[in-house]
Amino acid sequence: TIEAVIFDLDGVITDTAEYHYLAWKQLGEELDIPFDREFNETLKGVSRTDSLERILILGGKQDAFTAQEKEALATKKNDHYVTLIQHISEQDLLPGIIAFLDEIRATGLKIGMASASKNALTVVEALGVRHYFDDIVDAATVAQSKPHPEVFLRAAEALGVAPERCIGVEDAAAGITAIHAAGMYAVGVGPETTLHEADYRVDSTDLLSLEQILASR
Numbered sequence: 001t002i003e004a005v006i007f008d009l010d011g012v013i014t015d016t017a018e019y020h021y022l023a024w025k026q027l028g029e030e031l032d033i034p035f036d037r038e039f040n041e042t043l044k045g046v047s048r049t050d051s052l053e054r055i056l057i058l059g060g061k062q063d064a065f066t067a068q069e070k071e072a073l074a075t076k077k078n079d080h081y082v083t084l085i086q087h088i089s090e091q092d093l094l095p096g097i098i099a100f101l102d103e104i105r106a107t108g109l110k111i112g113m114a115s116a117s118k119n120a121l122t123v124v125e126a127l128g129v130r131h132y133f134d135d136i137v138d139a140a141t142v143a144q145s146k147p148h149p150e151v152f153l154r155a156a157e158a159l160g161v162a163p164e165r166c167i168g169v170e171d172a173a174a175g176i177t178a179i180h181a182a183g184m185y186a187v188g189v190g191p192e193t194t195l196h197e198a199d200y201r202v203d204s205t206d207l208l209s210l211e212q213i214l215a216s217r
């Protein structure tokens, strides 16, 4: 029996990807490494340090900076990102998310979060949905990035629910891999092309229904 649903944040509850994109793009321009939205897709669900590394590799500059300089660059991106997310409100919730959270609550399941973002708590509070979550794992304390299962396993542990009794909801391919590696049932939100490994998939968040997910198992 399923006892908990664990959510990814960016791309499932809200679309912070656009703000991450704007912040990385500005840093990329300063470093003379321009990139487009298509490249930005490869940064979804990827941690801050790993995202910077991918951008530097794109520009052939992975060896141009010391570890300390890279840390300063990542901080610069984050400062800009934090400024951009100041404006987040309930308006930024993806369609159908409140109804889905209410349905899960009404069924008596626990709700957790497995986000790679160190800003997850700030974003969830700004969206006005903090009260739905029984626990939110601080990504700052997670060592391994998705596709590694660590963040999902930590989320299940925090809820006190065995991984095989959890459903994970993700929009990124690396996230689906992480959910499976954690031994959970994977629900994908997005196109078949990227999420073909999901156990159950919907095109968009407004189509998420716990009843249908449970029936698909």
Ligand code: B16
Residues within 6 Å of the ligand: 008, 009, 010, 011, 017, 020, 043, 044, 045, 046, 047, 048, 051, 078, 114, 115, 116, 117, 118, 119, 120, 139
């Ligand atoms: P931060 P998720 C991920 O969030 C984003 O998809 C990814 O683009 C971002 O780099 C990562 O969080 C880290 O975010 O810099 O705020 O710690 O999809 O795992 O909710």
Ligand code: MG
Residues within 6 Å of the ligand: 008, 009, 010, 011, 012, 044, 045, 170, 171, 172, 175
């Ligand atoms: Mg995501």
